[in-house]
Amino acid sequence: MARGASTRAIERLIAGAFRTALGRFPTGVALVTAAPGGEPAGLIVNSLTSVSLEPPLLSFCPSRSSLTWARMRRTQRFGVNVLARRHEGFARRASQRGADRFAGVDWELGPGGAPLLTDALAALECDTVAEHAAGDHWIVVGRVENIRISPVDDPLVFFVGAFFGADRGRSVSPIGGV
Numbered sequence: 001m002a003r004g005a006s007t008r009a010i011e012r013l014i015a016g017a018f019r020t021a022l023g024r025f026p027t028g029v030a031l032v033t034a035a036p037g038g039e040p041a042g043l044i045v046n047s048l049t050s051v052s053l054e055p056p057l058l059s060f061c062p063s064r065s066s067l068t069w070a071r072m073r074r075t076q077r078f079g080v081n082v083l084a085r086r087h088e089g090f091a092r093r094a095s096q097r098g099a100d101r102f103a104g105v106d107w108e109l110g111p112g113g114a115p116l117l118t119d120a121l122a123a124l125e126c127d128t129v130a131e132h133a134a135g136d137h138w139i140v141v142g143r144v145e146n147i148r149i150s151p152v153d154d155p156l157v158f159f160v161g162a163f164f165g166a167d168r169g170r171s172v173s174p175i176g177g178v
């Protein structure tokens with residue numbers, strides 16, 4: 001009994017340290033979308049990752065408790081909208097449980113049928129090619145079918161549990177080819 005309680009306490013400590021450690025890894029922020037039954041749905045995520053160039057694959061990780069993903073997954077395709085610094089207020093509101101994920105933003109359906117924000121830094125449409133169970137999340141892999149790129153602007157960054165804007169003016173060391 002006592003051992004069980006201390007094991008749970010250690011697990012809580014590890015979970016907290018894990019969250020803190022990964023919070024030190026800055027990420028971008030994206031709105032993943034779909035329109036199941038013609039109704040636009042969206043999920044703010046920071047788990048977006050490029051997976052493969054040939055073929056072009058990306059992934060993101062919706063929570064197994066996400067009610068929104070439970071609806072979105074039915075379409076077997078999804079949109080990815082890369083958010084800019086100017087989307088901070090939108091991202092803050094849209095990440096609340098039960099929020100209207102399209103309030104105050106302009107969007108239209110892309111050629112593949114996913115809602116795309118008109119002013120996203122980049123917007124992609126993907127076909128879902130795999131959905132792996134991974135702990136309390138899913139790893140969803142999508143094959144990119146359409147890409148729309150907008151003029152570059154300051155990105156929205158998530159770091160130590162807060163939104164930041166990156167200062168592009170300080171980028172002095174570009175890596176070739178990206």
Ligand SMILES: Cc1cc2nc3c(=O)[nH]c(=O)nc-3n(C[C@H](O)[C@H](O)[C@H](O)COP(=O)(O)O)c2cc1C
Pocket residue numbers: 029043044045046047048060061062063065066067068069091094095096097098158
């Ligand atoms: C910066 C940021 C990143 C997030 N990343 C994810 C994510 O990768 N996966 C996820 O399921 N939820 C993520 N969330 C939480 C969801 O946006 C959302 O709040 C939650 O899933 C709402 O519940 P619902 O899916 O039932 O509507 C993130 C929230 C914030 C603010």
